[in-house]
Amino acid sequence: MSPINIILKRELSAYFATPVAYIFIVIFLMLSGVFTFYLGRFFEQGQASLVSFFNFIPWLYLVLVPAVSMRLWSEERRSGTIELLMTLPITTSQIVIGKFLAAWLFVGLALLLTFPLWLTVNYLGEPDNGVILAGYLGAWFMAGGFLSIGSCLSAATKNQIIAFIMTLVVCFLMIVSGFPIVQDVFSNWAPLWVVDGFATLSFLAHFEAISRGVIDLRDVIYFLVLIAAWLYATVLVVDMKKAD
Amino acid sequence: MIQISNLSKYFDDFCAVDNVSFTIQPGEVLGFLGPNGAGKSTTMKIITGFLAPSSGDVSVLGHNVLKDPISAQLEIGYLPEGAPAYADMTVSDALTFIAQVRGFSGDELKRRIQNVVEKVELQSVLGRRVENLSKGYCRRLGIAQALIHDPKVLILDEPTDGLDPNQKHQVRELIRNLSKEKTVIISTHILEEVSAVCTRAMILSAGKVVFDGTPDDLAAKSDLHNAVRIRLQSSSQAILTELESLNEVQKVSQDDAGMITVFPINGKAILSAVNTVLHKYNSLVEELHVESGQLDDVFRKVTLNNNQARPVKQEQSA
Numbered sequence A: 001m002s003p004i005n006i007i008l009k010r011e012l013s014a015y016f017a018t019p020v021a022y023i024f025i026v027i028f029l030m031l032s033g034v035f036t037f038y039l040g041r042f043f044e045q046g047q048a049s050l051v052s053f054f055n056f057i058p059w060l061y062l063v064l065v066p067a068v069s070m071r072l073w074s075e076e077r078r079s080g081t082i083e084l085l086m087t088l089p090i091t092t093s094q095i096v097i098g099k100f101l102a103a104w105l106f107v108g109l110a111l112l113l114t115f116p117l118w119l120t121v122n123y124l125g126e127p128d129n130g131v132i133l134a135g136y137l138g139a140w141f142m143a144g145g146f147l148s149i150g151s152c153l154s155a156a157t158k159n160q161i162i163a164f165i166m167t168l169v170v171c172f173l174m175i176v177s178g179f180p181i182v183q184d185v186f187s188n189w190a191p192l193w194v195v196d197g198f199a200t201l202s203f204l205a206h207f208e209a210i211s212r213g214v215i216d217l218r219d220v221i222y223f224l225v226l227i228a229a230w231l232y233a234t235v236l237v238v239d240m241k242k243a244d
Numbered sequence B: 001m002i003q004i005s006n007l008s009k010y011f012d013d014f015c016a017v018d019n020v021s022f023t024i025q026p027g028e029v030l031g032f033l034g035p036n037g038a039g040k041s042t043t044m045k046i047i048t049g050f051l052a053p054s055s056g057d058v059s060v061l062g063h064n065v066l067k068d069p070i071s072a073q074l075e076i077g078y079l080p081e082g083a084p085a086y087a088d089m090t091v092s093d094a095l096t097f098i099a100q101v102r103g104f105s106g107d108e109l110k111r112r113i114q115n116v117v118e119k120v121e122l123q124s125v126l127g128r129r130v131e132n133l134s135k136g137y138c139r140r141l142g143i144a145q146a147l148i149h150d151p152k153v154l155i156l157d158e159p160t161d162g163l164d165p166n167q168k169h170q171v172r173e174l175i176r177n178l179s180k181e182k183t184v185i186i187s188t189h190i191l192e193e194v195s196a197v198c199t200r201a202m203i204l205s206a207g208k209v210v211f212d213g214t215p216d217d218l219a220a221k222s223d224l225h226n227a228v229r230i231r232l233q234s235s236s237q238a239i240l241t242e243l244e245s246l247n248e249v250q251k252v253s254q255d256d257a258g259m260i261t262v263f264p265i266n267g268k269a270i271l272s273a274v275n276t277v278l279h280k281y282n283s284l285v286e287e288l289h290v291e292s293g294q295l296d297d298v299f300r301k302v303t304l305n306n307n308q309a310r311p312v313k314q315e316q317s318a
Helices: A003-017 A020-039 A051-069 A071-079 A081-086 A092-112 A115-124 A129-155 A160-176 A180-187 A192-201 A203-211 A217-241 B040-047 B069-075 B091-101 B106-120 B135-147 B165-178 B191-197 B215-220 B237-244 B271-280 B295-305
Strands: B002-011 B014-024 B029-033 B055-060 B076-079 B153-157 B183-187 B200-205 B208-213 B228-232 B249-254 B260-264 B285-290
Touching (some): A003 A020, A003 B091, A020 A051, A020 A092, A020 A115, A051 A129, A051 A160, A051 A203, A071 A092, A071 A160, A081 A092, A092 A129, A115 A129, A129 A160, A129 A203, A129 A217, A160 A180, A160 A203, A180 A192, A203 A217, B002 B040, B014 B040, B014 B200, B014 B208, B029 B040, B040 B055, B040 B153, B040 B183, B055 B069, B069 B076, B076 B135, B091 B106, B091 B135, B106 B135, B106 B165, B135 B165, B165 B183, B191 B215, B200 B215, B237 B249, B237 B271
Parallel strands (some): B029 B183, B029 B200
Antiparallel strands (some): B002 B014, B200 B208, B228 B285
16 A cells, blocks of 8 residues: 555544544535525526535535644644654655545545435436536535645644634635625736736636536646645645644 | 764754764664753654754664655654554554554564564553553553564653553563664653663753763762762761771761761772771671662753753854
């Protein structure tokens, strides 16, 4: 087994060793049901699609994904196990990637467990399952983006609560950077390319593009580059802060 | 072999390790002594590649720890300070994880785990979660994971902290038995531990090496080294005066309980001279023994001397 795999396996089993994983999955499924059926007016829309589910998922992730990522490094630093881990013959990048993949797979599992929604729309009508699949892929990529941010901010503090809040704030900014509220702040004084630059950084624009069913390579690359950049930052932060 | 040259480590302006150099040969068991904050743990963290030094070089079995930490870490077994372990894992899962990272699998992995579990007697807690372990078991788990790949270099930060006297004895036996070709560094607050397991003692104080020698050398630095303690059925001033007048005797003192201590000059052997005096006065001796030296005493002497302000990082001149 490669070092990344060993780390991944340990991290993944750590989620399930405590009630954290189960609580997360239950709450995620409950909230996704509530959002889709009540707030998303699933039935009133009369459409056989999961649009109402995918409309809400960025906001659901905003609250729940930082809760998954907050312990990635904070806990290691607080308990001192980081010293054990970092003196084993593995590189920091291998550990960072292993931990991130574990969290990403875990969130992916929770996402897969929303399959009753998919069964429901297929029972009620004839949805475009290609679009739904794209929506799921987009949601998973977005979760990866959130988690990579969370991983970096978790490495910056020993306190899980601080890691949670910081991640939530940064992810919120990443979501709304394409919104008029943010755009207005810049549009009065900044050149157009800055305004557009911020808009293209928005999670939402890329997620919506994918979840419409058009898997554009640029949107996929956006998420992959974003994840790689934040993970690289995680490696730097871990090496800088590990001994504090 | 571990080679450390001109090692320094600053945390901001605080100097934790100050230009330390030494070499440890295979077969040596080096005991790091020193007050809290003397730089023992920091030095160990640098040797294991966890911390980068501010300046200086470290090589472990020829591998430069700064340039090629992985090669060095493959050879090192390390028990970090406080024996950290993953609280949410069982003892057997924790050992399996470490063994896997160390590259073992299948039967070899099982054999290695069984081997270390027997060595540190963890059999009874294998299925228990680490968070529910007593301090002693936690420490032993830490030692077990450090031994799992049979490393050539073993670095143990306070290996007997939190153990009861029987467990302490057991861990010391373990260290003594394994150190034939291994290079071992342990740190400790317990001075007897140094004479019990170490072939070499090093006292750090304020980031500097203030003593480096055998545990016997260390004891010899004590004022009490080779001092003779006597309790007589009846002592008289005449005996004390005569003892004090001996050539090799520095001073004689008597405590409230009547115990006489005869201090030699420069740790010379004075037992026979003292004995002659006692014979001359025909005194009945109730108790008599020769001191080897109080380590606590030396420890205080050596470390308090060096308690001046630590050097502050020098400003880089343009």
